[in-house]
Amino acid sequence: MADDSNAKKSDVAKREETILAFWNERDIFNKSLEKGSTQGEYVFYDGPPFATGLPHYGHIVASVIKDVIPRYKTMRGYHVPRVWGWDCHGLPIENIVEKELGFLHKKQIKEYGIAKFNERCREEVLRFAADWEKIIPRIGRFVDMGHAYRTMDKPYMESVWWVFKELFDKGLVYEDYRSMHICPRCETTLSQTEVSEGYKEVKDIAVTVKFKVILEGQTLGLNLTPNTYILAWTTTPWTLPGNVALAVNPDVEYGAYEQGDETFIVAVERAPAYGFANPRVTWPGSQLRGVKYEPLFDYYANDETLKNRERGWKVYGAGFVTAESGTGIAHEAPAFGAEDWMLLQANDLPFVQHVNFDGTMKPEVTAFAGMEVKPKSDDDKVRLGTDIAVLKYLQDHGTFFSKENITHSYPHCWRCDTPLLNYATSSWFVSITKIKENLLENAKAINWSPEHIKEGRFGKWLEGARDWSVSRQRFWASVIPIWVCEACKKQRVFGSASELEEASGKSVDDLHKHIVDEITVACSCGSTMKRIPDVLDTWFDSGSMPYGERHYPFENKEHLDAVFPAQFIAEGLDQTRAWFYYLHVLSGAIFQKNAFQNVIVNGIVLAEDGKKMSKKLKNYPDPMEVVDKYGADALRLYLLTSPVMQAENLGFSERGVDEVVKKNIGRLHNVLAFYELYKNDTPRDWKSIHVLDRWILSRIDQLVDESTKGFESYQLDVATRPIAGFIDDLSVWYLRRSRDRFKTDDEDKKAALSTLRYVLHALSRVMAPTMPFYAEYLFQAVREEEDEESVHLASWPTAGAETRLEMALVNAMAEARRFVTVALEARDKAGIKVRQPLAKLFIPESSSLPEEFFPVIAEEVNVKVLEKKGDEVVLDTNITDELRAEGMLRDIVRLIQGLRKREQLVTADQPVLLVRTTKEGESFIQSVSDKIKKITNLSNIEIVVGEQEAGPGSYAADEPFKLELYLK
Numbered sequence: 007m008a009d010d011s012n013a014k015k016s017d018v019a020k021r022e023e024t025i026l027a028f029w030n031e032r033d034i035f036n037k038s039l040e041k042g043s044t045q046g047e048y049v050f051y052d053g054p055p056f057a058t059g060l061p062h063y064g065h066i067v068a069s070v071i072k073d074v075i076p077r078y079k080t081m082r083g084y085h086v087p088r089v090w091g092w093d094c095h096g097l098p099i100e101n102i103v104e105k106e107l108g109f110l111h112k113k114q115i116k117e118y119g120i121a122k123f124n125e126r127c128r129e130e131v132l133r134f135a136a137d138w139e140k141i142i143p144r145i146g147r148f149v150d151m152g153h154a155y156r157t158m159d160k161p162y163m164e165s166v167w168w169v170f171k172e173l174f175d176k177g178l179v180y181e182d183y184r185s186m187h188i189c190p191r192c193e194t195t196l197s198q199t200e201v202s203e204g205y206k207e208v209k210d211i212a213v214t215v216k217f218k219v220i221l222e223g224q225t226l227g228l229n230l231t232p233n234t235y236i237l238a239w240t241t242t243p244w245t246l247p248g249n250v251a252l253a254v255n256p257d258v259e260y261g262a263y264e265q266g267d268e269t270f271i272v273a274v275e276r277a278p279a280y281g282f283a284n285p286r287v288t289w290p291g292s293q294l295r296g297v298k299y300e301p302l303f304d305y306y307a308n309d310e311t312l313k314n315r316e317r318g319w320k321v322y323g324a325g326f327v328t329a330e331s332g333t334g335i336a337h338e339a340p341a342f343g344a345e346d347w348m349l350l351q352a353n354d355l356p357f358v359q360h361v362n363f364d365g366t367m368k369p370e371v372t373a374f375a376g377m378e379v380k381p382k383s384d385d386d387k388v389r390l391g392t393d394i395a396v397l398k399y400l401q402d403h404g405t406f407f408s409k410e411n412i413t414h415s416y417p418h419c420w421r422c423d424t425p426l427l428n429y430a431t432s433s434w435f436v437s438i439t440k441i442k443e444n445l446l447e448n449a450k451a452i453n454w455s456p457e458h459i460k461e462g463r464f465g466k467w468l469e470g471a472r473d474w475s476v477s478r479q480r481f482w483a484s485v486i487p488i489w490v491c492e493a494c495k496k497q498r499v500f501g502s503a504s505e506l507e508e509a510s511g512k513s514v515d516d517l518h519k520h521i522v523d524e525i526t527v528a529c530s531c532g533s534t535m536k537r538i539p540d541v542l543d544t545w546f547d548s549g550s551m552p553y554g555e556r557h558y559p560f561e562n563k564e565h566l567d568a569v570f571p572a573q574f575i576a577e578g579l580d581q582t583r584a585w586f587y588y589l590h591v592l593s594g595a596i597f598q599k600n601a602f603q604n605v606i607v608n609g610i611v612l613a614e615d616g617k618k619m620s621k622k623l624k625n626y627p628d629p630m631e632v633v634d635k636y637g638a639d640a641l642r643l644y645l646l647t648s649p650v651m652q653a654e655n656l657g658f659s660e661r662g663v664d665e666v667v668k669k670n671i672g673r674l675h676n677v678l679a680f681y682e683l684y685k686n687d688t689p690r691d692w693k694s695i696h697v698l699d700r701w702i703l704s705r706i707d708q709l710v711d712e713s714t715k716g717f718e719s720y721q722l723d724v725a726t727r728p729i730a731g732f733i734d735d736l737s738v739w740y741l742r743r744s745r746d747r748f749k750t751d752d753e754d755k756k757a758a759l760s761t762l763r764y765v766l767h768a769l770s771r772v773m774a775p776t777m778p779f780y781a782e783y784l785f786q787a788v789r790e791e792e793d794e795e796s797v798h799l800a801s802w803p804t805a806g807a808e809t810r811l812e813m814a815l816v817n818a819m820a821e822a823r824r825f826v827t828v829a830l831e832a833r834d835k836a837g838i839k840v841r842q843p844l845a846k847l848f849i850p851e852s853s854s855l856p857e858e859f860f861p862v863i864a865e866e867v868n869v870k871v872l873e874k875k876g877d878e879v880v881l882d883t884n885i886t887d888e889l890r891a892e893g894m895l896r897d898i899v900r901l902i903q904g905l906r907k908r909e910q911l912v913t914a915d916q917p918v919l920l921v922r923t924t925k926e927g928e929s930f931i932q933s934v935s936d937k938i939k940k941i942t943n944l945s946n947i948e949i950v951v952g953e954q955e956a957g958p959g960s961y962a963a964d965e966p967f968k969l970e971l972y973l974k
């Protein structure tokens with residue numbers, strides 16, 4: 007945004023910057039907040055972005071939507087406060103600082119010092135804020151960035167504590183040990199939402215493993231032979247050292263298949279996939295329960311201290327096992343899968359955790375010690391290194407059966423792209439299940455645009471929502487305000503800084519981890535309470551935004567209570583499962599209410615080729631370059647009329663933006679230039695009876711009506727698309743057909759000027775929310791003395807307030823234009839130029855078109871008379887001598903005007919016209935010479951008659967005149 011780019015800026019962009027300066031100088035945004043609001047307050051919540059990078063198209067789309075609705079509502083008489091916010095916590099900034107410090111592992115942060123690390127995050131998280139503060143106003147957004155809330159400020163964080171305590175006191179917070187997705191690089195657990203964002207197609211190795219059956223006890227009844235193996239299939243070979251059981255479905259049929267001197271047990275349904283046929287014997291899965299097998303590894307199976315060891319390495323029944331893939335028998339490693347963990351709990355299985363939280367194999371797993379189970383790498387060999395090592399081990403020990411390469415969808419860290427691990431660990435949860443019914447009920451009141459999100463993407467996500475894992479094992483975040491006694495394990499939750507101050511006797515100025523972890527509290531048992539080390543999921547911050555922004559309930563309590571929930575929010579489709587969801591969850595948990603009434607969800611802006619926009623590939627133009635070239639209005643209208651408003655993807659096309667400029671702002675600018683050429687101080691309240699005036703007044707009413715309906719239903723494409731159609735009508739029909747009226751000096755000129763001024767004034771207000779810059783320019787150009795200072799202080803036009811929307815008139819003009827189209831096609835077919843006047847046009851007798859439209863059509867089609875006759879549009883293409891002469895006169899006049907322009911003559915210049923022509927041409931010119939002189943302001947006409955010659959200066963039979971102009 008440096009000023010040296012000024013040279014590259016288009017006139018449109020420079021005009022917009024002048025208008026932006028005008029708004030700033032006159033403080034228009036604040037005046038729009040301070041002006042009287044008859045309708046009361048309209049509440050808007052702004053989802054805070056991260057300032058760790060520059061705004062991309064996703065931010066711009068959302069920002070435009072967040073600007074359009076509040077501008078519209080302000081014009082409708084509402085007070086719409088708009089305060090910016092900054093998202094400051096979490097992995098995005100932690101990862102950036104880690105990279106700058108060259109850290110590869112979490113332990114390096116601890117060695118560096120959490121306090122130093124956190125302070126560095128605080129310093130750097132807003133490093134692009136200054137750029138945002140230039141870009142956001144430049145795209146035309148009215149928002150208070152000077153008083154932005156920041157999620158890292160103490161008031162915000164204190165409200166987050168309050169929210170957490172509310173939930174805790176309502177019994178919605180609990181700790182549990184279960185299998186969760188973790189990122190081994192970031193070394194933290196992730197929520198269902200975060201996991202759902204990171205699925206990618208990857209190659210993996212699936213292996214079928216031989217588990218040797220131990221023949222003893224109940225296995226004898228199964229009629230088994232020595233060398234019998236149960237086959238199990240897994241896509242995560244690295245989990246095999248953690249195997250403690252096999253699971254079969256009790257209701258599925260299993261068979262024993264002989265191959266050489268070995269026998270293999272698989273589900274009968276899966277046998278063909280392995281080339282097995284004709285089982286020697288079959289059983290329902292229930293009969294296989296309790297069968298013992300030899301462990302693949304001896305790292306844990308021989309450990310006599312292992313709890314429940316005697317229950318391990320046996321077959322168990324489980325309903326979740328299916329015969330849809332693999333062998334129909336599941337390998338169970340309870341530390342690495344949600345279902346495996348449930349099986350452990352149900353059957354008191356031994357627990358084996360052979361992988362560290364950082365994703366490396368533990369030392370006791372000697373063959374693989376220290377290896378990363380799924381490192382982040384684009385190289386499949388590296389990424390699958392441990393899986394391949396496990397495979398080799400199986401081959402060396404005779405427990406390998408077969409392998410295959412598979413491609414499947416696997417979750418990755420949304421932040422650092424490392425493959426996630428399913429990992430049993432301890433985590434804090436917010437119970438969604440307990441309040442789900444209420445959440446579903448509250449959701450019914452929300453109005454979604456587009457509507458299908460309500461029951462679709464959002465509704466389905468809400469229905470399937472599981473408990474929310476809110477604890478993170480990270481550093482720069484809001485903390486979980488739970489203190490636990492070292493001795494008696496009593497817990498205490500703090501809902502404000504002052505509660506903690508009172509309990510600890512220390513002053514608490516900052517609520518970040520490195521500060522509050524130092525603060526201990528005395529327990530009633532005499533021992534000491536310390537904070538649990540976990541911090542909060544950053545979505546907890548975002549979902550607490552309505553309270554954090556206002557430091558609720560410590561300040562602004564009455565105000566928020568009165569205006570909750572918000573009338574309007576907007577964000578991209580990706581926020582359906584994120585910000586929208588967490589706002590809804592937290593307000594539902596605290597107030598049993600929805601947090602917002604209306605929401606606009608935008609789709610994703612892709613590169614023109616339909617691929618993701620990529621900085622590396624440079625497959626899209628920089629947004630600010632687009633603004634400098636075409637202006638922010640064009641970018642706004644392009645986005646607002648595009649499929650992103652229906653939450654669909656948009657392949658961004660620079661040509662599309664260019665087209666918007668030409669079709670809308672360019673055309674309108676020409677209309678305005680024409681108006682300014684002829685304007686006098688005619689006010690806009692003239693009552694015209696001319697059919698064109700009444701028609702365009704009805705059309706503006708129709709536009710206001712359509713646009714209002716679109717805005718009221720939060721469908722911005724519906725609200726904005728009719729603008730282009732209106733500008734088209736105004737420029738290629740109204741102005742084109744009214745041109746001559748402006749050039750006269752009679753009452754009709756006043757009628758046309760007044761009408762155009764009225765229409766442009768109304769149009770500027772319809773455009774104000776969408777194209778705020780040009781709307782202002784237009785408004786100022788047609789403004790009257792007592793009008794508002796700015797279009798953004800004006801009110802929304804009301805359809806039919808001063809004129810009456812006459813749909814009959816609008817429809818009649820549409821019919822008239824259809825007749826014109828047919829007539830012009832007939833001219834084209836007959837090869838007759840429009841300049842050549844014709845005698846008659848017939849329109850169908852059945853048409854109810856009023857006669858006042860006839861001159862409008864006749865002039866456009868250039869016919870003398872319009873009549874109703876027959877049942878179709880017929881053009882009389884017969885050219886009489888009289889008509890031909892009239893046509894020739896027009897041609898000559900046009901040629902002379904062209905020459906005057908080319909020779910750069912001014913109006914006062916009176917040149918001589920030299921005409922070279924034939925004998926017939928001479929007599930024609932003589933017959934109209936007075937007319938020609940008068941119309942084109944000539945001093946004289948000289949005629950040279952000659953025969954047709956070759957070479958320059960010659961004239962052809964169909965072009966009988968050769969003209970030159972000179973000044974004496």
Ligand SMILES: [Zn+2]
Pocket residue numbers: 189190191192193419420421422423424
């Ligand atoms: Zn990660």
Ligand SMILES: [Zn+2]
Pocket residue numbers: 491492493494495496529530531532533534
């Ligand atoms: Zn205690």
